[in-house]
Amino acid sequence: MANPMMQAAEFTQAMQNELHKNLTRWSNWMSDFVVSPAEPPMAQTPRDLVWKRGKIQLYRYPSQAAQRQPLPYVMVPWLGISRPYILDMLPGHSMIEYLVQQGHEVYLIDWGVIAEEDKNLGLEDIVFKILPRAIDTILDLSQVPALNLNGFCLGGVITNSYLRLHPDAPVRNYIAIVTPVDFEQGGLLKTWLGHAAFPTDVLVRQYGGIPTSLMGMGFKMLRPTGDAASLSGLWFNMNKKDYIPIYKAMDRWANDFVGMPGRFFSQIQHELYAQNKMLKGELMLQGRRVNLRNIQQPMFVAAASKDHIVPPLAAKGLMGAVGSQDKQFMELPGGHISVFAGRQAHTMLWPALHAWVVERSAV
Amino acid sequence: MSPQASPNNFTEFWQDFLRQSSSFWSQAATAPQPPDPSHAWQQFVTMWTACWTKAFTLSPDTIQTSQKLWMDQLETISQGFAKVMGTDTFAAMQGQFFEQQLSWQDHLTKTIQPQTDAALRALNLPSRNQMDRLFERIVNIEERLDDVETDTRLIRRALRHGNDAAPVADPPPARARNRNAPEGEGAES
Numbered sequence: 174m175a176n177p178m179m180q181a182a183e184f185t186q187a188m189q190n191e192l193h194k195n196l197t198r199w200s201n202w203m204s205d206f207v208v209s210p211a212e213p214p215m216a217q218t219p220r221d222l223v224w225k226r227g228k229i230q231l232y233r234y235p236s237q238a239a240q241r242q243p244l245p246y247v248m249v250p251w252l253g254i255s256r257p258y259i260l261d262m263l264p265g266h267s268m269i270e271y272l273v274q275q276g277h278e279v280y281l282i283d284w285g286v287i288a289e290e291d292k293n294l295g296l297e298d299i300v301f302k303i304l305p306r307a308i309d310t311i312l313d314l315s316q317v318p319a320l321n322l323n324g325f326c327l328g329g330v331i332t333n334s335y336l337r338l339h340p341d342a343p344v345r346n347y348i349a350i351v352t353p354v355d356f357e358q359g360g361l362l363k364t365w366l367g368h369a370a371f372p373t374d375v376l377v378r379q380y381g382g383i384p385t386s387l388m389g390m391g392f393k394m395l396r397p398t399g400d401a402a403s404l405s406g407l408w409f410n411m412n413k414k415d416y417i418p419i420y421k422a423m424d425r426w427a428n429d430f431v432g433m434p435g436r437f438f439s440q441i442q443h444e445l446y447a448q449n450k451m452l453k454g455e456l457m458l459q460g461r462r463v464n465l466r467n468i469q470q471p472m473f474v475a476a477a478s479k480d481h482i483v484p485p486l487a488a489k490g491l492m493g494a495v496g497s498q499d500k501q502f503m504e505l506p507g508g509h510i511s512v513f514a515g516r517q518a519h520t521m522l523w524p525a526l527h528a529w530v531v532e533r534s535a536v
Numbered sequence: 537m538s539p540q541a542s543p544n545n546f547t548e549f550w551q552d553f554l555r556q557s558s559s560f561w562s563q564a565a566t567a568p569q570p571p572d573p574s575h576a577w578q579q580f581v582t583m584w585t586a587c588w589t590k591a592f593t594l595s596p597d598t599i600q601t602s603q604k605l606w607m608d609q610l611e612t613i614s615q616g617f618a619k620v621m622g623t624d625t626f627a628a629m630q631g632q633f634f635e636q637q638l639s640w641q642d643h644l645t646k647t648i649q650p651q652t653d654a655a656l657r658a659l660n661l662p663s664r665n666q667m668d669r670l671f672e673r674i675v676n677i678e679e680r681l682d683d684v685e686t687d688t689r690l691i692r693r694a695l696r697h698g699n700d701a702a703p704v705a706d707p708p709p710a711r712a713r714n715r716n717a718p719e720g721e722g723a724e725s
Contacts, residue, residue: 174539184598187597187598189600191599226682279538290668290671290672290674293675302679306685306686309686313689353669359619360622361618361622364621364622364623364624364626364627365630365631367627368624368627368628369631370627370628370630370631370632370633371627371630371631372631372633372634372635375635375638375639376634379638379645396614397613397617398610398611398617401610401613402607402611402614405606405607405610406607409603445625481618525541533607
């Protein structure tokens with residue numbers, strides 16, 4: 174039987190250690206939140222603005238490695254909801270920085286700050302006009318015949334539609350990260366947005382789309398204890414100096430919402446969440462059917478095990494829907510954002526993605 | 537870390553403590569008073585100390601266990617919310633509430649719209665509808681410019697590839713631009 178006096182001594186030691194940690198926490202709080210509350214500068218990877226259409230901007234991140242990868246890597250993030258600078262969060266914690274250091278020339282489409290004047294922006298405009306023009310620009314600039322295309326979340330819905338409706342698209346390899354395809358498995362968002370009572374048409378008519386405030390409220394409702402958990406994690410880890418800039422950056426991004434164009438939201442809600450048309454092959458854009466079976470490119474699909482926005486099964490649906498022979502699915506630990514922008518992405522998603530792309534990018 | 541330092545054992549520790557406390561106090565209440573009242577308190581303190589000693593034995597990493605318990609609690613609460621909010625009833629209720637709010641807002645907007653427009657006219661400021669129409673025209677102009685740019689690129693590409701005798705010079709590469717460049721600057725293609 175353990176000696177209670179020894180156990181008491183261990184407990185006392187543990188209390189002393191915790192006391193020291195608390196002193197460090199208070200010290201770090203004073204220095205990083207009171208004296209210098211400024212957020213760390215984000216999106217620091219060098220880039221050029223190479224194309225612009227209204228608010229939509231196409232950035233090029235030149236390769237930083239001696240040996241450059243043969244094909245450019247094009248990122249298409251989600252439209253609306255939040256800004257895409259999470260993909261280039263902080264030096265040392267940036268997916269874009271990692272890729273350019275591995276030799277990839279990365280292109281990122283930034284949809285801009287969506288507001289009411291964008292209410293008529295829909296899937297058709299993006300799939301038939303904007304994305305093809307952006308890809309044209311990329312091919313002209315890079316002087317290559319093809320590229321690697323990566324869709325994130327709703328950006329994957331856009332790229333899925335683009336690939337299907339452009340059979341001759343110059344896309345060598347296709348990557349879909351936390352992209353919803355089987356909206357029946359969409360979790361809480363499916364329950365709310367898939368219900369007939371959700372007043373999409375009234376909302377779009379009145380606000381031109383989803384306004385920023387409503388977007389923020391909706392996502393907070395998905396995890397009501399999210400802020401409490403985040404602050405608790407901050408306190409528990411505030412004795413580690415390197416934790417604080419990452420927290421500040423992630424916190425700033427997580428509260429930096431933008432709206433969603435009305436037409437796009439209407440399509441997402443009516444056609445996808447309510448009727449799951451993409452997986453069923455019933456989605457029509459400008460009279461043409463989006464049948465995922467016609468996607469033939471090698472495909473890499475990543476999902477997050479604790480994703481409450483796009484549950485793993487919703488993303489995995491793409492695997493059985495496409496006609497690709499060479500396809501790989503990875504379910505990684507983490508949430509919707511942390512899977513590609515969190516600490517574990519360094520050792521999990523990014524290296525796996527890079528290896529997969531390099532193997533299939535020979536010109 | 538002791539293998540017994542788990543939330544389950546912590547819960548059992550509290551259950552055991554409450555059980556022993558209740559038993560002690562009920563016995564103390566019914567038993568005849570001892571000549572020395574402090575004796576009862578000594579018994580209680582001994583029992584209390586024994587319980588806490590058992591806690592030290594069970595969980596020398598009490599602080600980490602407490603932190604984990606707290607985070608587990610938050611996760612449990614979140615899952616509880618998700619269960620309630622994930623029902624069809626909640627979705628219907630939410631949709632109806634939303635619609636009511638929007639209808640009320642719409643009614644209010646329409647009621648005060650004439651007064652708002654009149655005030656803006658008096659101040660020589662554009663109304664929301666006028667701004668909307670302006671935005672639509674700007675978006676249309678951008679689309680037309682986009683079409684012109686695309687056609688120009690196609691023509692240039694066709695000339696470059698189709699005319700071997702007089703090749704057309706490639707367009708200049710995009711200049712490196714400061715990412716903090718002010719809005720409105722377009723990039724050369």
